[in-house]
Every structure is written in C-alpha cells, then in structure tokens.
Amino acid sequence: MKRLLLVFLMLSFVSLLADIVYEGGRSVSGAFLEYLNTPQIMVGWIGVGEFLGTLLRFLSGVIATTLGSSTALWGLTIVGYTITCLSIPMLALTSSWQLAVLLYALDRVGKGLRTPARDVILSEVAEPMGVGKGFGVHELLDQVGAFIGPIIVVAVLSLGGYSLAFSILLVPGVLAIILISLSAVMYPRVRSVVKKSVGAGFRELGRGFWVYTASISLLGLGFIHWSIASYLYKAWGLLSDVEVGLSYTLAMLVDALVAVPLGALYDKYSFKTLLALPLSSTLFALLLSLRLRLLAFASSILWGIVMSGEESIVRAALVKVV
Incomplete structure (x- = not known):
C-alpha cells in the first residue's frame, strides 16, 4: 500500500x-x-x-x-x-x-x-x-x-x-x-x-453518446485557441509579451477557481450547466474582436471558464451518455 x-x-x-x-x-x-x-x-x-x-x-x-x-x-x-x-x-x-x-x-x-x-x-x-x-x-x-x-x-x-x-x-x-x-x-x-x-465497445454506444460528441465537437470548433488569441493580443498592440503571459496566468487561476462551482452547478442542473460554455466562448470572441486593451484581461477570464468547463463538467456529463 x-x-x-x-x-x-x-x-x-x-x-x-x-x-x-x-x-x-x-x-x-x-x-x-x-x-x-x-x-x-x-x-x-x-x-x-x-x-x-x-x-x-x-x-x-x-x-x-x-x-x-x-x-x-x-x-x-x-x-x-x-x-x-x-x-x-x-x-x-x-x-x-x-x-x-x-x-x-x-x-x-x-x-x-x-x-x-x-x-x-x-x-x-x-x-x-x-x-x-x-x-x-x-x-x-x-x-x-x-x-x-x-x-x-x-x-x-x-x-x-x-x-x-x-x-x-x-x-x-x-x-x-x-x-x-x-x-x-x-x-x-x-x-x-x-x-x-475494441469493436465491441463501439457497438455498445448509444445515440446519446454520438449526439453529445457532435455537440462538444462544435464547441471545440468555435473556441479560439490560446495561441491565436495571444498572437492577436500582441499583433494588435493590446498586450506586451510579458502581459500576454500574465493574462494566461489569470486564465489558469480562473480555471482552477471555477472548477468546483461548475461541478456543483452540474450536480444540481445537469446538462443545462453546459450551456455556460458556448455562451462564454462566444463572449470571449466578442471581447477579443473589440480590440480594447481594457477588455483583454477580461477576455482571458472567459477563456479560463471555458477551459475549466471542458476539463470538468464536459467529462462528468460523458458518464451519463456512455
């Protein structure tokens, strides 16, 4: 032991x-x-x-x-x-x-x-x-x-x-x-x-699994990768190299802090909680597109929320559809 x-x-x-x-x-x-x-x-x-x-x-x-x-x-x-x-x-x-x-x-x-x-x-x-x-x-x-x-x-x-x-x-x-x-x-x-x-496992998966997989795939397609976001922060003159790193640190802090609250909300509201992720992802893209320095750090907070959700409640929901 x-x-x-x-x-x-x-x-x-x-x-x-x-x-x-x-x-x-x-x-x-x-x-x-x-x-x-x-x-x-x-x-x-x-x-x-x-x-x-x-x-x-x-x-x-x-x-x-x-x-x-x-x-x-x-x-x-x-x-x-x-x-x-x-x-x-x-x-x-x-x-x-x-x-x-x-x-x-x-x-x-x-x-x-x-x-x-x-x-x-x-x-x-x-x-x-x-x-x-x-x-x-x-x-x-x-x-x-x-x-x-x-x-x-x-x-x-x-x-x-x-x-x-x-x-x-x-x-x-x-x-x-x-x-x-x-x-x-x-x-x-x-x-x-x-x-x-392996084939036997696939045959046991129901329709719900494939619908869920498709929806999460669409979420991934609409979520801006950090490399692109941080590139734009720098290219548009919103943040310096050091500030880009600090904004990611903020995103990781948010990722850690909201994981438990998101999990608690999922336990209470189940799949409805997942709606927070595409909404946060869309708002992140909107704030980024405004090209305002004051909103750069705010957008990184939203990015951290989406990442936290993908690492926690997205996985938790998978248990219900497998």
Missing part, C-alpha cells in the same frame, strides 16, 4: 512538473510566434496539433486496450511525457516560426499519447486513498503546475528574453522524465490491464 501511495504521489508530481513546462510554453505561444513574424494563417496550425493530440488519445487507448500490456501502458506514458518535456524547451534553440509551430504541435502529440495510459495507471495506484479523491489531488497538483509555469516564464522573459525563458523549462522537464521512469521501475505490473476487443 505504501508503494502504491508513493507511485501515486510521484505520478502527481510528474503532472505538476510537466504542466510547468507545457503551460509555461503555451502561455506565450502566440506572442512568441508573432515575435518570429509568423504569418497569421499559420498560427492556426497549432490547433492541428491539438487535433492530432486528441486523435492520438483515441489511438493510444486502442493500443493499450488491444495489447493489454503493462509495458505498453508505461511505454506510452513515458514516451508521451518525454516528447512534451523536451519539445517545449527546444523552442529556446529556434528562430524559425516553422520549427516553433512543429514543436508546439509535438507537445500536443505527447499529451495525446500519454493521457489514456497514465489515467489507467493512476486509477489503480490511487485505490488506497480512493480513486475520486486521488484524481482530485492529482488535478490539484496539475493546476498548481499550470499556475506556476506561466509565472516562471513571465519572470524570466522580463529579465532575459524568450531563449532563456524556454531554456529554464528544461529543468522541470528533465525532473518529470526521471520521476516517470522511476515510477515505472517501482510499479512495473499494472494489475487492472485487460485485453479487450
């Missing part, structure tokens, strides 16, 4: 460290691409990386389910974290917008590979403290990393520029890779691994 708790804590701190890397790099993604004179149309290609990451979550889950192997679970998890923890710091070495876009996309590929496999492992090692409580603690540490990362980048950026800001992220990145590797050594056999047929 002590070993399970230790591995659980190690995995949670891996997420904290990896989020410092990812969220730190993401916080200034648009401003950095504008700094590299990236054509506006190409900034949207980071969203393609998000799509690939989401697609890879599905493929990663299929691979893990089909193989039913502890080695596959740990392998996908380690490779995924390694890609993220190295791709973002490598931005320090590039002066090419093409390479920068590729590295940001690679980060999302890493997340897509690791998330399903990691969650299987996490659910097992969290059993001694309760799976629900375990995921809550894990998410808390995850959000701590999401808050610290942008602050570190903003602080270093104001002192030494982008190269130094991205370079410093290599420290938590390497620590995360070491911790996840040690976790695999300490807990090599995942007991809950079961080989299953």
Whole structure:
C-alpha cells in the first residue's frame, strides 16, 4: 500500500512538473510566434496539433486496450511525457516560426499519447486513498503546475528574453522524465490491464453518446485557441509579451477557481450547466474582436471558464451518455 501511495504521489508530481513546462510554453505561444513574424494563417496550425493530440488519445487507448500490456501502458506514458518535456524547451534553440509551430504541435502529440495510459495507471495506484479523491489531488497538483509555469516564464522573459525563458523549462522537464521512469521501475505490473476487443465497445454506444460528441465537437470548433488569441493580443498592440503571459496566468487561476462551482452547478442542473460554455466562448470572441486593451484581461477570464468547463463538467456529463 505504501508503494502504491508513493507511485501515486510521484505520478502527481510528474503532472505538476510537466504542466510547468507545457503551460509555461503555451502561455506565450502566440506572442512568441508573432515575435518570429509568423504569418497569421499559420498560427492556426497549432490547433492541428491539438487535433492530432486528441486523435492520438483515441489511438493510444486502442493500443493499450488491444495489447493489454503493462509495458505498453508505461511505454506510452513515458514516451508521451518525454516528447512534451523536451519539445517545449527546444523552442529556446529556434528562430524559425516553422520549427516553433512543429514543436508546439509535438507537445500536443505527447499529451495525446500519454493521457489514456497514465489515467489507467493512476486509477489503480490511487485505490488506497480512493480513486475520486486521488484524481482530485492529482488535478490539484496539475493546476498548481499550470499556475506556476506561466509565472516562471513571465519572470524570466522580463529579465532575459524568450531563449532563456524556454531554456529554464528544461529543468522541470528533465525532473518529470526521471520521476516517470522511476515510477515505472517501482510499479512495473499494472494489475487492472485487460485485453479487450475494441469493436465491441463501439457497438455498445448509444445515440446519446454520438449526439453529445457532435455537440462538444462544435464547441471545440468555435473556441479560439490560446495561441491565436495571444498572437492577436500582441499583433494588435493590446498586450506586451510579458502581459500576454500574465493574462494566461489569470486564465489558469480562473480555471482552477471555477472548477468546483461548475461541478456543483452540474450536480444540481445537469446538462443545462453546459450551456455556460458556448455562451462564454462566444463572449470571449466578442471581447477579443473589440480590440480594447481594457477588455483583454477580461477576455482571458472567459477563456479560463471555458477551459475549466471542458476539463470538468464536459467529462462528468460523458458518464451519463456512455
């Protein structure tokens, strides 16, 4: 039991460290691409990386389910974290917008590979403290990393520029890779691994699941990616590079603060609560389009609300339709 708790804590701190890397790099993604004179149309290609990451979550889950192997679970998890923890710091070495876009996309590929496999492992090692409580603690540490990362980048950026800001992220990145590797050594056999047929699972999904999936997909299509929003903040002269990072820090703080209230509202009003997300997303786009400096930080608050909802009540609602 002590070993399970230790591995659980190690995995949670891996997420904290990896989020410092990812969220730190993401916080200034648009401003950095504008700094590299990236054509506006190409900034949207980071969203393609998000799509690939989401697609890879599905493929990663299929691979893990089909193989039913502890080695596959740990392998996908380690490779995924390694890609993220190295791709973002490598931005320090590039002066090419093409390479920068590729590295940001690679980060999302890493997340897509690791998330399903990691969650299987996490659910097992969290059993001694309760799976629900375990995921809550894990998410808390995850959000701590999401808050610290942008602050570190903003602080270093104001002192030494982008190269130094991205370079410093290599420290938590390497620590995360070491911790996840040690976790695999300490807990090599995942007991809950079961080989299953993927096709059978699809046949069990009802109409409600596909309608819900379509609606959430439309929400994603209408939600402006942070790289685009932060690019526009900088290109329109609304915020400086450092202020772009601070606005993302604010968004992450809002993300953390509204998660529990949104969850409580969902428990009371169920699917009606989800209407807050497209409304907030639309209002965010409206405020952004007004090109007013005073509204820039307000718009980042709305962005944080949508992100929080996607990470909490969107997942909670999925349980009811599966």
